[in-house]
Amino acid sequence: AEFFGGGLTIRATVDPDLQAAAAAALREGLEKFDRAGGVWRGTGKVIAADRLGEGAGWRAALAEVAVPRDIAGWHPAVVLATTGKAARIGIEGVEDDPDGHFIPAEDVSWARKRLADGKLGAKAKGAGDLVEVGDVVLVRAITNDDGSFKRWSLRQVPEVQGAFMAMDVNSGRVLAMQGGFSYQDSVFNRTTQATRQPGSSFKPFVYAAALDSGFSPATIIIDAPIEVNTPQGMWRPKNASNKFYGPAPMRTGIEQSRNLMTVRIAQEIGMDTVAIYAERFGVYDPMNPFLANALGAQETTLFKMVAAYSMFANGGERVEPTLVDRVQDRYGKTIYRHDQRVCEDCQLASLGAGFAPRIVSRRERVMDAITAYQLTSMLQGVVQRGTGRGIHLPVPFAGKTGTTNDSKDVWFIGYTSNIAAGCYIGHDQPRPMPHASGAGMCGPVFQAFMQAAVAKYGGGKFRVPPGGHFINVDRFTGSPLVDGSSGDNVVAEYFRDGEEPTFGMLVDGGFGMGSNLPLFAYGEVGSDEGDATVITGTGETKVIPGKANFGTLSSGGLY
Template sequence: TGRVLAMVGGFSYGQSEFNRATQAMRQPGSSFKPFVYAAALDNGYTPASVILDAPFEMVSGGQVWRPQNYGGGSAGPSTLRLGIERSRNLMTVRLANDMGMNLVAEYAERFGIYDKMLPVLAMSLGSGETTVLRMVSAYAVLANGGKQIKPSLIDRIQDRYGKTIFRHEERTCENCNANDWENQAEPELVDNREQVLDPMTAYQITSMMEGVVTRGTAAGKIKLDRPTAGKTGTTNDEKDAWFVGYTPDLVAGLYIGFDNPAPLGRGGTGGSLSAPIFNEFMQAAVEGTRPTKFIVPEGMKFIAVNRKTGMQAYEGDPDTIMEAFKPGTGPADVFSVIGGDEYATPEEILKSSPQANQAVTGGSGGLF
């Protein structure tokens, strides 16, 4: 519904009226990445698409920009799923570069994260400033199957005569005002909110962020009794640590950082600092409520794929995951890598899957 159930913007309103949840402009860091991936999934990519995770550099204005993964290093060709689970900066930059930053900016504005986003590659890593409320509202769209969410602290306003002069709820209910039952049609809630994202794309990115919680940068930090999706975020020099996540019914997010940005200290990441706070809050928030599952859109199909190569898994494959695909899509028949023109085939990829080995060495397209 977009109803804001709880908000904390500081220690004491008496000491400071500044609301850090709605007014503090902060870099979201990697917590912005799901919207880069959502733009990709909405435009022909799949969770099993493979992108090169390797050093990247770009010259702009006479300056050389060399982004790095947190902690350094790179993993070579990896699926989109692995990229978001492990929060790989180099993969995100290559993905944004491949589809174009104008598209990324369009989606960021569509979700309400920014009013006007500068379409430069650094923005794909969450270098632009926004607020916690905007980020949580954007994640709420993903949790709501791609339907637009507008946050509100007020449900409705009535005048002194009881007439409603403002109503936040945009959905209308047909036949809800009948006083008597006269065999009319059953009441129906009509959701006329804007469809910001394909429901199948929303489910795919949700599934990928469930992997963040179970296997990725937040692994072991979130211990709820229901499906949970989310993303960590850590800015340069560990100045801000983020976590934004959701269950099927509730979305929450936070950042930790000084008012005058300064390093939080070694290991001050979204996974180590913010995810445990999210977990503690959500455990209290959902206590006594019935767990539900994320809704799978009609027509979505699940195929067993190798989690590293993105190709269809073979019988007995030890690293298999059931991946969600839209109709007409599926795992690739030929192992190909976005950004692979600068890459030589690694031995570990050839060993990871018989299908990948055959595709790379069989001369039927190969690695590119």
């Protein structure tokens, strides 16, 4: 009774501006992929010719047609006539123009129809090649750079679908959630309801477990062929490039999304350990401890993945996403508040210049703070020089791409110091998406949204937790460098105080290593054929011959 008649006020967490940004970014990404396919499907709805009379006739008929009306800038329309290469249309909610509204030939050259035999027809040369009188279509206005009207353009709801979600990494407030292209077209919320393979976007949990198991970002992992005999047959995981790269630092494994390195790490620390981490972060309940699941083969939701990445961003504290910020009664008293952190300084009359209120958290720690920072640093490498390097923001950020077999599902999940966001794209009935990748499809969606989020909420450097120190490391070889070393090969890795880091340790996961493997990552130190110049741990400059291997460099030699 209190709930329905007590005058309760419920404050939602969604930010209307960011919700609009999320919808626009996801729709643009989905539509771009759909139009690149070049197939015109339309709405499949038709208005009978006897209802297309002038005036209110076609408008009344169009109003009765069930097509999506929740897509910003899109309008339902009906084809009234085809003249030459153009089609004259009547548009819902838009006054008739004395000269009429038209879809010109230049707008349809991207598309072609699928014929009755399943084959694709020729590319359209005029609007009449795609539409007929009475067809109900969706249109939007194309404008010039100065905002003036240019022409009307045909649109269609994409076959491919997706989801997007963003949340505050400290409070758990869900700032935006877009469950698909159009709610009126499909009420299925793919953020919370679609369980899909996360692919390589799951790998950070393998690396987190490894970092807490004695590994460091500089630990050397063997990238070489693997064969696992399973009841279903021989499993031979491969890298996306179908190449093998030899020994490389663990940082390289996640930056370049190396499958074979990830499998060896998972085998070394044990899939039971990986499963414990995945379950602790809420990605799975439970996780099946099979090696293939280290590569993201087990299904989960975007909602769970974004929530889990938020814990990387906030330093390893548990945070539960919520759509309800607080509930107040009719007198303004707060009877429920999701964020249970305590602001110790909020009762003070003022704070000194440059001081922010102290927020005290009593939340469960799911991850060591230093491990969280090490992982964040590695995920920053993903977007600086790895698989996510095409994504750019004006503030520090980290993230991971994900692309499953045959590109059936693509992901990107990333975060700044205060906001985590993730994108998933794929067909509701999984099928390959030609030339699709997490970076190529979800990367632009993430970037477009986060630019709006950063403009409103800002973002700073990731907090370095106490209890550690930085050591310059050669990111190609994992070897320590002298203080002051500089160059593209130098990365500052964070190590725990009191723990002497072990450099040069090789990890093969017990699978063994083939002979004559290149010592350094293919295509990263010099070219495939040429020599490479590196700075050694003593500050000397050395030249590594092309295709260096264990015949030219012993495991304990140069460094």
